[in-house]
Amino acid sequence: MSVQVPKPDHCIDLGVGQPDPALLPTALFSDLAVGWQDLAYGEHAGDRGFRQHLAHWLSGEYQTPVEPQQLFVTTGSSGGLDMICSRLARPGDVVLVEEPSYFLALMQLVEHGLKPVAVPMDRDGLEPAALEQAIRQHRPAFIYSIPTYHNPTGITQSRARREALVALARQYDCPLVADEVYQCLYFAEPPPPPLACFDPQAPVLSIGSFSKILAPGLRLGWLHGSGEVLGRLLGSALLKSGGGLAPVTSALVNPLIEQGALQSYIAGLRQTFRARRDCLHDSLSAALGGQLELNRPDGGYFLWAHLRDGRDIRAHEPRCRALGVAVKAGPLFSVRGGFRSSLRLCFAWYDEAQLRAGAERLARALDGGY
Ligand SMILES: Cc1ncc(COP(=O)(O)O)c(C=O)c1O
Structure with missing residues (x-):
């Protein structure tokens, strides 16, 4: 395969x-340099200056305010999901997934000893009634959804559907993990904003990545959180030992955002x-x-x-x-x-x-x- x-x-x-x-875009990287502070252990949530520029860019892109403290720098979407599996679930837990879903995310869940349980989609994405029933039945560790240009179906959840899903996450206090790596790749009208933009109290993590919009070899992405759920990741021993993730790559991408090249x-x-x-x-x-x-x-x-x-x-x-x-x-x-x-x-x-x-x-x- x-x-x-x-x-x-x-x-x-x-x-x-x-x-x-x-x-x-090899040319974009040819003149970039890093400073001593990028070569040291970094802040747990990721470099502060990078998160400020990222938040500013995302606020414009989503037409919704994003604050630097809502962002956590990751080693790409897969790195973010891996951390979520480690910190929000225990082996044996159920994770609710769309049917169908991104096959490598399913593999990651299984690799962590988690049990993906399928929830059907309709033309508007994950079905809220079926999701609610599955939450009640399985008490999942979290829900994994791909709201925009879904892999593999290409479906994009409407604004109303997003509101319904976020409301369920809040009602059942069940983290909703939205893999939004295609959010910026619209061909006509922009899609509705990522799920983390809908309710400041709901436990939602929207996963972003530079893999599909700049270069996958960077292994750079971010989590955008609402509610308290981002804090559960920040207590990780991985960060306590190694500091924030990807300080050098975020230092390389920072000027590309600041200058508009991205x-x-x-x-x-x-x-x-x-x-x-x-x-x-x-x-x-x-x-x-x-x-x-x-x-x-x-x-x-x-x-x-x-x-x-x-x-x-x-x-x-x-x-x-x-x-x-x-x-x-x-x-x-x-x-x-x-x-x-x-x-x-x-x-x-x-x-x-x-x-x-x-x-x-x-x-x-x-x-x-x-
Ligand atoms: C839905 C989805 N999530 C994650 C990834 C991988 O992203 P990253 O390179 O940031 O780990 C892909 C790539 O195919 C994808 O389609």
Whole structure:
């Protein structure tokens, strides 16, 4: 199974969810330097100056005030989730997840001895009535949700849905962990603000990351907290021993935020990925016509497609391999082995010529039957 890896030579792997290496902004980093204070142990929540610039940028981006003391610097979204698993849960605890959900987050939960329990989604995201029932039944350690340009479905929760979910988190005092790594990658209108912006009293942690909007190799992200829940992370022995996370990388990214270089770079990414989304969507529609039901998400990285005749996508994998194309099969994203006719396709990793070639190969692989 391909996960976070370099590009393969002989296969157009539409399954990999990474930014295109050709788009990584090496020039932005060429003149940057760090000072002695960045090389010392840092403040537990992360460098104060960096959090101030981050808060200022996010306040504009979300059109909602974000304060530096609501932010905690992490080693990317995965690093943030790992810390949440360590600090908010104990082995054996249940975590409520969307069905389907990001497969590597599910793996992280399992690696911590936690039990992911699926809650259904509708067209508007996680279903509040089903979530409430699951909270009452399982008393989970926390809820894990991807509210914006969901991985893999591309669904974005409406404002009303977000309010309902945050209200449940507050009512049951159950931490709501929102993985919002695609929040800034909108292709037309911005989405509603992250879940941590809705109720200052509710236990919500919104996870942000620079992986999809600047460079995954930075391993840099943040948690944005409401309620008291951020404080539970700050007592970590990891921080007591090692100080705040990622002082050097946050020192490198700090001037890019302050000078607006990050914001300009993201504006370019939105245009590039929007064109790539249309390219992959339209190439697949042209090549596979009525065979494939396809969404056109308003942002993010992925198309989510379904074989209309209900065939199992995994049965096509040998033929896909032979023709030099790969996708992510639906069951990977399900704790119940569901979504057998579904596939996730990433439009961020390849340029338009390669996306067209990938779509043609996939059409040949699927047309050929079993
Ligand atoms: C929903 C989601 N969360 C987290 C990640 C990984 O983020 P990071 O590189 O910041 O750990 C990804 C990457 O595919 C993702 O899709």
